[in-house]
Amino acid sequence: MGYNKTIMFPRLKINLKAIGENYLTIKRRCEPLGVDVVPVVKVVLGDENIVRVLKSLGARVIGDSRIRNIKNFSNVNVEKMLLRSPMLSEIEEVIEFSDISLNTEIEVIKHLSKVSSRKGRIHKVIVMVEVGELREGVMPEDVLFFVKKIMELSSIEFLGIGTNLTCLSGIIPTKENLGVLLKLKNLIEEHGIEVKVVSGGGSNLLPMIWRGKLPRFINQIRVGEGIFLGVEAINRKPLPGLRQDTFTLEAEVIEVKRKPSLPWGERTVDAFGEVPEFEDRGIRRRAILALGRQDVSLSGIIPLDKFEIIGASSDHMVIDVENCPHIKVGDIVSFKLNYAGVLFAMTSPFVEKVYIEE
Structure with a gap:
């Protein structure tokens, strides 16, 4: 692809159709299980366009760890779940912008109760339980x-219990730790308290779901x-029926020259x-991209052509294009992304x- 003055780079292509299909596939696997x-x-920083797609496909609750992100889709009529324990400094906004929060501190829930009462609202809480992830x-x-x-608190509805695994310590969900x-x-129910929700985890449970x-x-x-x-989310392996062509990062080539490979x-x-x-590989054909660590994590991107990433500063990325003689100044090169790659690119x-539907 050559230079096009109407398009800005670097750019992240977000495939709404692929994201929506993945949600539907997972939803259809889960529905028979209740x-x-x-x-x-x-x-994706609570991207409103993505949230609207998910809602249109049947999502009733959308979760995010940050109130700032939840604000990004405040205009979408879904229940909002705050996934990180609320900070005392943000209680007002937690009640204003979220309907449910995951909690571990009674002092925090007391503050949620006070603000909910003052605002005439009911805030739902899920109690997170430690089962080994720490x-x-x-x-x-x-x-x-x-x-x-x-x-004992007013304006608070106890919704249920949940846990988190794998994200910090890499602990895998099992029949034993989930059994807690x-x-x-x-x-809890023996003491006359209903537990409506048992929130068992996230993408780390998908292998269990796929195996029944x-x-x-x-x-x-x-x-x-x-x-x-x-x-x-255990081995980061693709699951049958899910698409991996959800995000593509594109960057423009600003220099191509033959140079020594050893500084x-x-x-x-x-x-x-x-x-x-650096490895001394002799004189090599090298290119520079208008892309850097302020935009992406080097460990989060995978080239979609036969070039190699040599390194990057904050705003320059050097790649080896010895095996890509077709690449020239003004060309656009593409990368597949993992979780870290999407996170950095969405945040920068x-x-x-750019939204696409393919």
């Missing part, structure tokens, strides 16, 4: 007491990677305090976002 799928849109969560032995305290939720559900092994007591999953990348002169660390290593204000 499992509600909550799309998690934090990797991120957020109430210890299992404290959950019943914790829930009883919630039941079933024991707690039964214990998801524990029956789980009735909600919070899914990001499965929808946006078509992979499960010369006295060396120090690079702009990021690192000491990059210097990356143009």
Whole structure:
């Protein structure tokens, strides 16, 4: 592809059709199991266009970790779930812009109760339980007491319990650690308190769902990677029926020259305090892209042609194009992205976002 003055680069092509198809495939797998799928849109910063597509396909609740992102789709008529425990400094906005939040601190829920009462609203809470990941969560032995305290508060609806696995410590969901939720559900209900929701995890549960092994007591999953990348969150492998052509990053070539592959002169660390290593491969054909670490994570992009990434500063990326003699100045090269790649590209204000349906 050559130069086109009407298009800005770098740009991220967002395939709404592929994203929507992934959501529908997961939803149809979960419906017979009685499992509600909550799309998690934090990797796309709560993009309103994407949220509208998901709502049109049947999503009733949309989740995000940041109130700022939830504000981005405040005009879409869906329930909004705040996935990160609310900060005390944002309680007013939590009540204003979200309907449900995941919680682990009774002091925070007390503040949610006060603001909800003042605003004449009911805020729903899910209590997160620690089952081994050691991120957020109430210890299992404290959950019943914790829930009883919630039941004393006005303007708060106890919705259920949930857990998070794999994201921080890499702990894989199993029948054993998820079973903690079933024991707690039964214990809480023995004390006359209904547990409407058991939110068992996210894309890390998709392998269980595909194999028909998801524990029956789980009735909600919070899914990001499965929808946006078509992979499960344990080994990042594609799942049958899901599409991986959801995002494509494009960048423009601004220099092509034959140069030595080994830098010369006295060396120090690079702009990021690192000491990059280079292999002497002789004179090679190299190109520079108008793309850098302020736009993407190098570990988050995969070339869609036979060129190699050599390195990048904040706004220049150097690639080896010895095996791509067709690449010239003004050409556009493309990359596939993983989760980190999508996250960085969506977050960078210097990356143009373009919506396609293919």
